Amino acid sequence: MRFFVRNAPFFTWLILTIISIILLCQRNPYHRSVWLGGANYVTGAVYEASANAYSYFGLRTINEQQLVRIGELEAENNRLKQMMLQYDDAQKHTSDTITRYTYRIAHVVSNSIGKIENYLVLDKGYDDGVRQDQGVADHNGVVGIVSKVSAHYSLVISLLNPNLRLSVSLKNDESYGSLWWNGSNPRYALLEDLPRTVKFEKGDTVVTTSYSTSFPQGVPVGTVEESFDQTENNNFLTLRIRLFTDFQSIHDVHVIDNADAEEIKSLSVDNI
Numbered sequence: 001m002r003f004f005v006r007n008a009p010f011f012t013w014l015i016l017t018i019i020s021i022i023l024l025c026q027r028n029p030y031h032r033s034v035w036l037g038g039a040n041y042v043t044g045a046v047y048e049a050s051a052n053a054y055s056y057f058g059l060r061t062i063n064e065q066q067l068v069r070i071g072e073l074e075a076e077n078n079r080l081k082q083m084m085l086q087y088d089d090a091q092k093h094t095s096d097t098i099t100r101y102t103y104r105i106a107h108v109v110s111n112s113i114g115k116i117e118n119y120l121v122l123d124k125g126y127d128d129g130v131r132q133d134q135g136v137a138d139h140n141g142v143v144g145i146v147s148k149v150s151a152h153y154s155l156v157i158s159l160l161n162p163n164l165r166l167s168v169s170l171k172n173d174e175s176y177g178s179l180w181w182n183g184s185n186p187r188y189a190l191l192e193d194l195p196r197t198v199k200f201e202k203g204d205t206v207v208t209t210s211y212s213t214s215f216p217q218g219v220p221v222g223t224v225e226e227s228f229d230q231t232e233n234n235n236f237l238t239l240r241i242r243l244f245t246d247f248q249s250i251h252d253v254h255v256i257d258n259a260d261a262e263e264i265k266s267l268s269v270d271n272i
Contacts, residue, residue: 100258100260101216103257104130105254106130106253106255108253109153112158113248117163122253122255124152125154126151133261134214134256134257135215136253137245138250138252140244141245143250144156144164159189159243159245159247162182165179166212166215167179168209169209170194173198173199178192179191179206179241188240189243190240191206195235195237196235196236198237203223204224206241214258214261215256216256220244221244225242226240
């Protein structure tokens with residue numbers, strides 16, 4: 001209150017000045033246009049500054065979104081590079097291995113993941129060159145093995161089926177074991193019968209071995225998640241493997257044809 005009393009002459013002058021300007025602008029068209037022009041200029045400047053500020057913060061948000069997207073693309077690029085290296089390793093054994101295997105593209109007609117014994121149906125059959133026991137994989141890794149074939153369709157026993165056991169090994173080790181799904185999480189499988197002397201780390205890549213006519217050596221399967229004892233036999237390890245293949249989003253696969261499969265099977269102990 002003292003502030004207003006002390007500065008009463010200033011406030012009196014300010015009020016009288018404002019009243020004078022208002023009366024002057026109302027009675028004199030020229031001064032009114034000058035006043036309106038000045039007011040519009042100030043208002044425009046305020047709006048422009050506000051728009052620039054909004055645009056700045058909007059661009060910053062967009063820039064942050066672009067940075068996130070760039071990071072995702074870089075991660076995807078690195079993942080694709082790793083996949084290419086894995087497939088390159090699988091194809092560099094010998095020239096015989098390269099010419100022995102052919103790949104046929106097929107589309108998934110149906111797929112189950114919520115059952116204990118899961119299967120897929122593909123839109124390629126006997127007339128397309130698909131045969132029983134041929135391996136099936138997608139761009140991520142192993143999917144399953146062909147179980148039955150009709151003229152135009154084929155039934156694939158999924159890796160998410162306890163009846164399928166796959167011969168696999170750690171990518172950087174020649175020791176091998178048996179991979180199977182225990183009916184639990186569709187993202188994980190168990191690797192059993194691996195010698196306890198094998199050295200491994202979490203994240204190590206698991207690939208197929210050459211002991212199967214269904215897959216060439218080195219097809220990606222998954223990565224080591226953890227180790228635990230599930231058997232009383234202390235000479236072997238059981239590893240929990242995170243599968244590369246996302247069975248909830250399989251659309252296109254390739255069926256792997258081993259040209260020497262029948263000859264190899266004819267020499268198996270079961271046929272002697």
